[in-house]
Amino acid sequence: xxxxxxxxxxxxxxxxxxxxxxxxxxxxxxxxxxxxxxxxxxxxxxxxxxxxxxxxxxxxxxxxxxxxxxxxxxxxxxxxxxxxxxxxxxxxxxxxxxxxxxxxxxxxxxxx
Numbered sequence: 347x348x349x350x351x352x353x354x355x356x357x358x359x360x361x362x363x364x365x366x367x368x369x370x371x372x373x374x375x376x377x378x379x380x381x382x383x384x385x386x387x388x389x390x391x392x393x394x395x396x397x398x399x400x401x402x403x404x405x406x407x408x409x410x411x412x413x414x415x416x417x418x419x420x421x422x423x424x425x426x427x428x429x430x431x432x433x434x435x436x437x438x439x440x441x442x443x444x445x446x447x448x449x450x451x452x453x454x455x456x457x458x
Contacts, residue, residue: 364367367410
């Protein structure tokens with residue numbers, strides 16, 4: 347079913363991560379860059395701390411829509427995800443830390 351979280355396996359696609367998902371290791375690294383605890387990230391997401399712990403442990407399947415929300419939240423706080431050369435990574439950008447992108451600054455470049 348297109349656009350549905352039902353039956354989705356952690357947002358994974360054949361051959362690796364899809365464009366709107368992240369790995370458990372990237373989530374942990376992004377939290378470390380932001381100096382956030384699992385509880386901090388969960389609070390920003392509006393989900394329970396158990397969701398973050400379950401996702402980052404890699405032991406539980408979680409709906410891809412929740413992973414996309416996690417990724418979007420981290421990106422809004424300045425985290426940039428990369429998959430250069432097949433090696434997934436994270437870094438902080440110089441913009442967007444704290445408040446995300448302001449409405450008047452939204453454009454198609456913000457979607458990357």
